[in-house]
Amino acid sequence: MNQEYSxxxxxxxxxxxxYELDKRAVDAILSAVEEGDQSRLNALLLPLxxxxxxxLLEQIDDDERNDLIGLYGHGFDGDILTELDESIRDExxxxxxxxxxxxxxxxxxxxxxxxxxxxxDAAQQQTIMGALExxxxxxxxxxxxxxxxxxxxxxxxxxxxxxxxxNVGETIDxxxxxxxxxxxxxxxxxxxxQMHPVAYVxxxxxxxxxxxVLLADITDEGFRTIPVDQDEGEVAYAFNQYHLISTxxxxxxxxxxxxxxxxxxxxxxxxxAEEDIMRLAGVGEGSLTDPVIETTWQRLPWLxxxxxxxxxxxxxxxxFEATIAQFVALAVLMPIVASMGGNAGTQSLTVAVxxxxxxxxxxxxxxxxxxxxxxxxxxxxxxxxxxMGVVGVVWFGSPALGGIIAVAMVINLVIAGLAGTVIPVVLxxxxxDPALASGAFVTTVTDIVGFFAFLGLAAAVLL
Amino acid sequence: MNQEYSxxxxxxxxxxxxYELDKRAVDAILSAVEEGDQSRLNALLLPLxxxxxxxLLEQIDDDERNDLIGLYGHGFDGDILTELDESIRDExxxxxxxxxxxxxxxxxxxxxxxxxxxxxDAAQQQTIMGALExxxxxxxxxxxxxxxxxxxxxxxxxxxxxxxxxNVGETIDxxxxxxxxxxxxxxxxxxxxQMHPVAYVxxxxxxxxxxxVLLADITDEGFRTIPVDQDEGEVAYAFNQYHLISTxxxxxxxxxxxxxxxxxxxxxxxxxAEEDIMRLAGVGEGSLTDPVIETTWQRLPWLxxxxxxxxxxxxxxxxFEATIAQFVALAVLMPIVASMGGNAGTQSLTVAVxxxxxxxxxxxxxxxxxxxxxxxxxxxxxxxxxxMGVVGVVWFGSPALGGIIAVAMVINLVIAGLAGTVIPVVLxxxxxDPALASGAFVTTVTDIVGFFAFLGLAAAVLL
Numbered sequence: 049m050n051q052e053y054s055x056x057x058x059x060x061x062x063x064x065x066x067y068e069l070d071k072r073a074v075d076a077i078l079s080a081v082e083e084g085d086q087s088r089l090n091a092l093l094l095p096l097x098x099x100x101x102x103x104l105l106e107q108i109d110d111d112e113r114n115d116l117i118g119l120y121g122h123g124f125d126g127d128i129l130t131e132l133d134e135s136i137r138d139e140x141x142x143x144x145x146x147x148x149x150x151x152x153x154x155x156x157x158x159x160x161x162x163x164x165x166x167x168x169d170a171a172q173q174q175t176i177m178g179a180l181e182x183x184x185x186x187x188x189x190x191x192x193x194x195x196x197x198x199x200x201x202x203x204x205x206x207x208x209x210x211x212x213x214x215n216v217g218e219t220i221d222x223x224x225x226x227x228x229x230x231x232x233x234x235x236x237x238x239x240x241x242q243m244h245p246v247a248y249v250x251x252x253x254x255x256x257x258x259x260x261v262l263l264a265d266i267t268d269e270g271f272r273t274i275p276v277d278q279d280e281g282e283v284a285y286a287f288n289q290y291h292l293i294s295t296x297x298x299x300x301x302x303x304x305x306x307x308x309x310x311x312x313x314x315x316x317x318x319x320x321a322e323e324d325i326m327r328l329a330g331v332g333e334g335s336l337t338d339p340v341i342e343t344t345w346q347r348l349p350w351l352x353x354x355x356x357x358x359x360x361x362x363x364x365x366x367x368f369e370a371t372i373a374q375f376v377a378l379a380v381l382m383p384i385v386a387s388m389g390g391n392a393g394t395q396s397l398t399v400a401v402x403x404x405x406x407x408x409x410x411x412x413x414x415x416x417x418x419x420x421x422x423x424x425x426x427x428x429x430x431x432x433x434x435x436m437g438v439v440g441v442v443w444f445g446s447p448a449l450g451g452i453i454a455v456a457m458v459i460n461l462v463i464a465g466l467a468g469t470v471i472p473v474v475l476x477x478x479x480x481d482p483a484l485a486s487g488a489f490v491t492t493v494t495d496i497v498g499f500f501a502f503l504g505l506a507a508a509v510l511l
Numbered sequence: 512m513n514q515e516y517s518x519x520x521x522x523x524x525x526x527x528x529x530y531e532l533d534k535r536a537v538d539a540i541l542s543a544v545e546e547g548d549q550s551r552l553n554a555l556l557l558p559l560x561x562x563x564x565x566x567l568l569e570q571i572d573d574d575e576r577n578d579l580i581g582l583y584g585h586g587f588d589g590d591i592l593t594e595l596d597e598s599i600r601d602e603x604x605x606x607x608x609x610x611x612x613x614x615x616x617x618x619x620x621x622x623x624x625x626x627x628x629x630x631x632d633a634a635q636q637q638t639i640m641g642a643l644e645x646x647x648x649x650x651x652x653x654x655x656x657x658x659x660x661x662x663x664x665x666x667x668x669x670x671x672x673x674x675x676x677x678n679v680g681e682t683i684d685x686x687x688x689x690x691x692x693x694x695x696x697x698x699x700x701x702x703x704x705q706m707h708p709v710a711y712v713x714x715x716x717x718x719x720x721x722x723x724v725l726l727a728d729i730t731d732e733g734f735r736t737i738p739v740d741q742d743e744g745e746v747a748y749a750f751n752q753y754h755l756i757s758t759x760x761x762x763x764x765x766x767x768x769x770x771x772x773x774x775x776x777x778x779x780x781x782x783x784a785e786e787d788i789m790r791l792a793g794v795g796e797g798s799l800t801d802p803v804i805e806t807t808w809q810r811l812p813w814l815x816x817x818x819x820x821x822x823x824x825x826x827x828x829x830x831f832e833a834t835i836a837q838f839v840a841l842a843v844l845m846p847i848v849a850s851m852g853g854n855a856g857t858q859s860l861t862v863a864v865x866x867x868x869x870x871x872x873x874x875x876x877x878x879x880x881x882x883x884x885x886x887x888x889x890x891x892x893x894x895x896x897x898x899m900g901v902v903g904v905v906w907f908g909s910p911a912l913g914g915i916i917a918v919a920m921v922i923n924l925v926i927a928g929l930a931g932t933v934i935p936v937v938l939x940x941x942x943x944d945p946a947l948a949s950g951a952f953v954t955t956v957t958d959i960v961g962f963f964a965f966l967g968l969a970a971a972v973l974l
Contacts, residue, residue: 066741066749067745067748067749067752067870068870069870069873069875071873071874071875074875075663096755097733097752099752099753099754100752103871106871106876107871107873107876108874108875108876109879112764132671157512194819200539219808220718221634223719224718224719224721226719229715229719230715232713232715232756233715234697234714234715241956250695251697251714251715251718251957252692252693252696252697252714254693254718255683255686255687255718256686256687256689256692256713257687258687268798270560278529282529282530285530286529286530287777288563288777288781289530289560289563290560290562290780291562291774292774293695293697293773293774310756310773310777311754311755311756311773311775313774313777314750314751314776314777314780315751317777317781318751318778318780318784319782321784321785321788321864322784322869323859325784325787325788325791325865326790326861326862327864328788328791328792328861329791329857329858329860329861329862330854330857330858331858331861331862334862335871336862336866336871336872336880336883340883340886340887340890341890343883343887344886344887344891347855347887347891347893348894350854350858350959351851351854351855351858351891351895352895354850354851354854355847355895355898355899357850358846358847359847359850359902361579361846361847361850362843362844362846362847365842365843365846366843369839369840369842369843372835372839372842373839374838376832376835376836376842377832377833378842379828379835379839379841379845380825380828380829380832381825382842382844382846383821383824383825383828383846383849383938383958384818384821384822384824384825386846387817387820387824387958388607388814388817388818389823391793391813391814391817392810392814394793395792395793395794395810395814396791396811397792398788398789398791398792398794399789399792399797399799402785402788402789403799404859406785407530407531407532407566408566408569408570408798408799409799410531410534410570411534412532412534412537412567412570412571413569413570413571413799413952416572417799420799420803420806423803423807424803424806424810426805427803427804427807428807428810428811428814431811432814432815435818436818439822476780495850497847
């Protein structure tokens with residue numbers, strides 16, 4: 049009942065910063081750590097949610113973090129581990145004493161332990177598995193047999209089921225006597241005698257119905273099952289698309305093996321969007337807490353690809369050295385055409401990549417979308433052709449130059465719309481993540497087309 | 512109990528396309544529409560979730576959509592409207608007959624009606640308000656008094672409350688007799704006699720406890736309230752950060768006014784990430800279903816900003832026309848330096864923009880993050896300086912040119928790391944959305960620095 053905390057936390061004076069870690073609070077915590085004042089540290093951390101403590105650990109530096117963890121000791125909760133960024137998690141596990149780690153892990157649900165184990169090396173996995181009780185360890189081991197990032201890794205095994213012929217009274221009595229209920233559950237799953245889930249009843253409905261009502265008469269609409277080997281991104285999509293709260297997971301023979309709840313789906317959805325954003329920007333998998341060398345290494349391949357792209361564009365320019373030597377104005381203006389094409393291409397490809405991810409771009413509308421992007425490119429191309437034509441004439445006093453840049457602009461923006469849509473669609477078809485690879489391809493096209501159209505036209509007209 | 516459908520829908524042969532609209536299914540529906548076969552159309556649409564029907568309406572063309580809606584008639588469900596993209600929603604509402612629209616809207620929860628109304632023009636709002644029953648209309652009108660995109664618009668007003676002194680038995684009996692329960696609820700909110708929420712009990716806990724247990728003894732940890740005027744993005748953040756399932760909404764005097772559930776928070780979180788992606792790419796608010804002219808218009812401002820940026824870069828180049836006229840190789844190589852800087856800057860700014868959005872970049876670590884990005888830029892700068900130095904020497908046989916491009920590369924990548932972090936942070940501080948504006952600023956910086964460093968060094972060394 050930490051209502052008071054929740055109220056200061058969402059106080060009106062903060063407005064936009066409602067849930068951001070407060071710098072003064074962080075400073076107070078760090079000064080307690082510096083003074084080695086364990087009871088003050090515990091008092092300061094007590095009202096914080098594990099997710100906020102994890103954020104705190106991510107935002108302070110390595111030494112402060114180690115000191116804090118050392119002083120915090122047995123207060124350290126398992127939930128903090130599950131909330132931590134991977135890169136920091138490794139370090140934190142390395143400095144936790146074995147007893148603290150064992151205590152922390154023992155409190156976690158099996159799906160959280162699985163989530164934790166996925167990113168650890170074998171030695172650390174061993175340590176954590178050793179800390180678990182027998183039943184829990186078996187549950188975790190079973191979950192680890194499912195593919196990474198699948199529904200099987202995401203689900204909890206504890207479910208509440210009832211035979212299809214039960215009534216409300218029987219079900220409530222059964223639940224009340226049960227000793228192994230999941231921490232969170234929102235539905236009672238109706239199963240046939242082969243453990244095939246066939247429907248579910250929400251707890252709200254169960255609770256508001258008379259004891260004699262049959263479960264079969266109050267089942268929820270929109271019941272659907274998730275295959276245990278389904279990719280977690282698809283699971284998150286299904287939760288968001290169909291407004292699921294919890295849904296049963298089934299094996300290949302449609303038997304119930306677990307249950308996924310919306311909170312897990314929500315964090316997957318968040319991760320997937322984050323991943324798309326980072327991939328579109330060529331930033332790989334990294335996070336703010338990764339060491340400098342690792343981050344450098346993650347970004348290097350994308351810069352290397354860009355370098356190859358840029359050199360290819362330079363090779364195009366090199367074909368027109370003689371023309372440029374004669375008309376230096378071409379060197380001044382040529383980056384404009386390439387840059388506008390690159391931007392328009394990025395606009396188109398971002399829309400296409402997201403539409404593919406959200407399943408809004410499919411075989412049913414792909415041609416319409418391509419036509420639309422080309423048209424948008426054409427209209428914007430004509431508008432900016434006019435602008436640049438005028439700029440060309442005014443700046444360099446050459447109608448020919450103005451005409452050349454105008455035509456090159458139209459060509460490049462049309463190609464940008466075309467490439468920006470077709471490239472992601474084709475990459476997706478051949479099984480390459482369009483978020484990852486589209487940018488380099490599209491920029492290559494718009495750079496090369498931009499320089500070639502502009503300089504080629506100039507060579508033809510001006511020489 | 513549409514389990515059979517759910518199974519064909521998630522059949523293994525589809526794998527990655529589990530939830531994507533099947534082109535054959537779409538074609539079958541369209542052929543039913545073309546033949547005017549209403550019963551076949553209804554049979555084909557019956558197993559589809561409203562969200563899938565909405566996707567279908569978005570992916571077919573205008574004529575097909577109008578014909579389908581005309582034929583579908585009274586089958587048209589209100590949920591389809593709430594699932595539709597805004598741009599299509601307007602059109603669909605325009606073609607629905609008044610009776611069908613009234614029927615569709617009457618089935619919706621008040622929060623869904625509010626969501627629908629937000630995007631409509633006054634005349635359409637009138638039509639929909641006219642279709643509502645009196646009580647519902649009042650609820651909707653009250654919700655519309657809260658700011659747009661606030662918790663007040665997102666919440667449902669129907670909540671289940673209990674006095675703090677009740678026990679489990681009293682609560683269950685109360686719920687069972689209640690006739691105005693919300694469609695979905697996961698918690699019973701404990702309120703004091705001034706209707707201040709003080710804690711809540713999950714339905715699972717309620718159901719698994721003996722009738723004599725006091726509610727106060729089985730309250731959930733992690734209870735927190737949301738102010739009714741809080742921005743919906745902050746609400747979504749709180750749900751994701753604190754793993755909330757449902758949480759009470761309070762007014763300025765901390766009185767209970769409603770309840771937000773995680774499914775609504777999830778769709779806000781999804782929208783916010785989408786918005787960030789689109790803004791980072793300079794694509795405004797648009798969707799795939801917007802008309803060509805509207806899309807052109809949305810993208811134009813970003814291209815215009817980019818044009819200004821590009822012209823500023825050209826002005827820098829123009830300062831060195833004499834140098835370029837003498838050494839045309841400079842014109843060939845100069846786009847490489849600018850392009851590498853632009854890419855490295857985009858990497859840094861994307862990481863910074865997302866870290867600001869997820870509250871991972873705060874006053875506590877901003878200097879550490881800036882130092883880190885500069886270091887990453889420096890190391891990658893040195894690596895690519897080496898590569899380009901060699902390319903310069905091999906391609907043009909000029910160690911001087913190789914040295915110049917190498918130094919310019921280091922300078923530009925360091926500046927890219929610096930600008931890519933500082934610019935979003937400063938924009939955020941002054942209240943401008945960093946996702947929206949960072950790109951143009953960072954690219955301007957890397958273009959100008961890139962051209963100036965490379966050509967300036969060349970002018971100094973080569974002339």
